[in-house]
Amino acid sequence: MARPGTPRPDSSLLDDSDLLAVDRDALRPLAERMRPRTLDEMVGQRRLLAPGTALRTSIESGHVHSMVLWGPPGCGKTTLALLLAKYADADFRAISAVLSxxxxxxQVLAEAGHRFAEGRRTVLFVDEVHRFNKAQQDAFLPHIERGTILFVGATTENPSFELNSALLSRCRVHVMEAVSGDDIAVALQRALDDETHGLGGRGLRIAPEQLQVIASAADGDVRRGLTLLEIAAELAGESVAGETGTGDAEEGGGSPGTITDDILAQVLADRTRRFDKGGEQFYDQISALHKSVRSSNPDAALYWLARMLDGGCDPIYLARRMTRMAVEDIGLADPRALQMAIDAWDTYDRLGSPEGELALAQLVIYLASTAKSNAAYTAFKAAKRDVVEYGTQEVPLHLRNAPTKLMKSIGYGKDYRYDHDAEGGVALEQTGFPDAMGERVYYRPVERGMELKLKEKLDRLRADRTRAQRKLKDGE
Incomplete structure (x- = not known):
């Protein structure tokens, strides 16, 4: 086949159809040319596809079922669907929910129906299936039930949230994982050795550690790793062509070249890690950040902050979430945390990126390092539950405002004691709750940070209030 950087085949030996096939193959990306043709050639996914596993056994026997493949980009969802069709001796049709x-x-379902009537099966691969709305997803249901199609949906999003229950009930969900760096390196080496579909025969030289760098930069995505390798190979070929003064390195007598550290630096410049704004990874990472702060692990919290910023997350969103952490997880154990969160938010708003990101980094370190308490958060939720349970309770007369003589005459404000005039500055015998509820305790300070002092004071006041109100009731 014709490969970039190599002489074209002698056209006198090929007919027009052969030349067309050669040209088409030369235009296909390396990742497409190196797509696995058997289950043994797939890298990663050992949990699903190791010899003897249920899914592999069903595929090899040709008895496959409709399924949803959930996993990150480049983990092999499309390849697995193609292999399903191959092992089942079925026709393969693919549509994209983005384009269709x-x-x-x-139309695709009608064609599958005709093939089914003729005794042929169809594997229908639906890429990005989560982008179809409910009506579009429902269109597959009767065809899956009748067996007209073997449905294979691919998604990077959590199917529980993105696919309707009717479709999920008819499919098995298989979770596919990001491919490890070592497994990607295997795929890269295979591409370097393959003379028919890959880069073999070009004499490319690359050190094992450099291959591992590319595998690591692929970030779990085999397709991305092969693309990076292909770009590096093209740059190596171009550098040789420039040195020999010819557009074709082999005709100029030079070797196809070495993939050097300089070439790798060019290929890997400005690469980004996997991050899906608003998708599954987004919520997983913000959850990891929040829980690292709650666990008082500033190093982990700083890592997740850096990951999200690196992936393109809006820093203002992160500032807002960290302000929430200051309120929910730190609370009155360290009231300074809330003000620091507001200050960091304001600092980023004024400085922008990248300078303002340091304020967010300082904030996340402080939030993770300081004392924690969710006592105020828990107390507020308990108070809201009582509001629902007890309904619209009347305000006790002694707590009501009495700005007019009429209000005073009907008892508004009667028997109210002004706390500043009471001994100790607190009128312990009067309640602050509706009569039907009695005294309630929502806020229970923890013995950490500033709440330790609050706990000592409130424990004493609550005990004194209970005694004073009991004494008043006994006196009545």
């Missing part, structure tokens, strides 16, 4: 509408779906 309901008319396209109906």
């Amino acid at each position: 509408g309901l008319p396209d779906v109906r």
Whole structure:
């Protein structure tokens, strides 16, 4: 086949159809040319596809079922769907929920129906299936039930949230994982050795540690790793062509070249890690950040902050979430945390990126390092539950405002004691709750940070109030 940087085949030996096939193959990306043709060639996914596993056994026997493949980009969802069709001796059809509408779906299903009537099966692969709305997803249901199609949906989002229950009930969900760096390195080496579909025969030289760098930079995505390798190979070929003064390195007598550290630096410049704004990874990472702060682990919290900023998360969103952490998880154990969160938010708003990101970094370190208490958060939730349970309770007369003579005459404000005039500055014998509820305790300070002092004071006041109110009731 014709490969970039190599002479074209002698056209006298090929007919027009052969030349067209050669040209088409040369235009296909390396990742597409190196797509696995058997289950043994797939890298990663050992949990699902190791010899003897249920899914592999069903695929090899040709008895496959409709399924949803959930996993990150480049983990092999499309490849697995192709192999399903191959092992089942079925026709393969693919549509993308990004590009296709309901008319396209109906046409593909109609064609599958005709093949089914002729005794042939169809594996229908739906990429990005979570982008279909409910009506579009429902269109597959009767065809899955009748067996007209073997449905294979691919999604990077949590199917529980993105796919309707009717579709999920008819499919098995298989979770696919990001491919490890070592497994990606295996795929890269295979591409370097393959002379038919890969880069073999070009004499490319790359050190094992450099190959591992590319595998690591692929960030769990085999397709990305192969693309990076292909770009590096093209740059190595171009550098040789420039040195020999010809557009074709092999015809100029030079070797196809070495993938050097300089070439790798060019290829890997400005790469980004996997991050899906608003998707599953987004919520997983903000959860990891919040829980690291709650666990008083500033190092882990700082890592997740850096990950989210690196992935393009809006820093203002992170400032808002960390302000929430200051209120929910730190609370009155360290009231300074809330003000620091507001200050960091304001600092980023004034400085922007990257200078303002340091304020967010300082904030997350402080939040994770300081004393924690969710006592105020828990107390507020308990008070809200009582509001629902007890309904619209009347305000006790002694607590009501009495700005007019009429209000005073009907008892508004009667028997109210002004706390500043009471001994100790607190009128312990009067309640602050509706009569039907009695005294309630919502706020229970923890013995950490500033709440330790609050706990000592409130424990004493609550005990004194209980005694004073009991004494008043006994006197009545």
